[in-house]
Amino acid sequence: MCFLMDPRIGRKVxxxxxxxxxxxxxxxxxxxxxxxxxxxINMKGLDGIQGPVYVGTGCVFRRQALYGYNPPKGPKRPKMVSCDCCPCFGSRRKKQKFFKNDGDLPVEEGIYEDKEMLMSQLNFDKRFGQSGAFVTSTSMEYCGVPPSSSPGTLLKEAIHVISCGYEDKTEWGKELGWIYGSITEDILTGFKMHCRGWRSVYCMPKRPAFKGTAPVNLSDRLNQVLRWALGSVEIFFSRHSPVWYGYKNGRLKWLERFAYINTTVYPFTSIPLLAYCTLPAVCLLTGKFIMPSISTMASLFFIALFISIFTTGILELRWSGVSIEEWWRNEQFWVIGGVSSHLFAVVQGLLKVLAGIDTNFTVTSKASDDEDFGELYAFKWTTLLIPPTTILIVNIIGVVAGISDAINNGYQSWGPLFGKLFFSFWVIVHLYPFLKGLMGRQNRTPTVVVIWSVLLASIFSLLWVRIDPFVVKAKGPDVKQCGINC
Incomplete structure (x- = not known):
């Protein structure tokens, strides 16, 4: 309430x-x-731009923003008036409200000019529905009820408004209230408000204001991340995509737009992430190195880039108070979710956009009351488990093959091997929590997951041996000449 009632910025929140x-x-x-x-970290950073995104819960709204109104303009400067004889003042006096301040100077009262203009241009029935009392309340600054309304009339209007068909043929779900058309309607709803010029505020009290339960099981957690990522993909391909929506009025700040673009494009990073997690094993199996030879200037550029990223990460951790362990857990699950849930979200999103194949929505099961976290070790079959398991098997096979090759070729090959092993171990360490969740309490991986993963790993290895793009293939004349010389 302190933020919403702040005299300086409260009316725009x-x-x-x-x-x-x-x-x-x-x-x-x-x-x-x-x-x-x-x-x-991220939400606190957004608080310094135009405000954090709406994440679906733990949020207090201003009803004018939910009703699709634009934020009020800033207060105008006080105007000096001497008397009523001035024709300019006389013509404007009928349109403005004034009050006396301590200096006895009439000051223009801040009113919702944009709201009045919007109300005069649009049909109320089409916008808010056919309820006179409700429409009247939306035009009131504090969204109260008309003073002349009787309790019986209000009860009748309330029953009418909460009926299932009230919002039919209106702008509810399109321009007003929670926006439909996406699994992540929370992001879309906040985005529409920011496009109108509103700003939001992030409040972090020491005592949690809202608490809830989270999915403990690995499969449920991956399905939850899949739902979030699929909603982001849907927004990216919709007309409300932050890449091209909201330029007309120019009220969405550029940095805030970049933040919303990031919330919709992050599932697509699963494609290069999948390649980065597979390349170390490929290099160990083929004997090639993951990094090509580059010039000195290019090396300095990449070193400076990595140092800047590393420094930024340290400053963010120091500024936010997030521990190294929490940051590392987040990095690990970013890789786990990236090669599984985010990848499936991109595929399902493309199928929905291109082929019209819709996906089923399932509610994530939350933590149980078991003090020993029995659900933590429970296994629930889902296809999301196959890609990370395949990557694990491929990298483990690559490590074994690389070490075996180094032993056969002597100690001179151990130096380049360490660089290749570093990247492969990087992938395995990031997927370690997934491996623990896959094995469960009994440290036993389900047979169906092993079969599918080994099958995919074998197919990938055979295809790679068949293609072998690192080997330069000789042309016809050279082969014949080689045969003659031999």
Missing amino acids: CYVQFPQRFDGIDRNDRYANRNTVFFD
């Missing part, structure tokens, strides 16, 4: 977003359910 805090999470937070990097 559309909602106050709180971080999500969770109960029932295992001590080590194996699957990064707390999302501390997002809530304690």
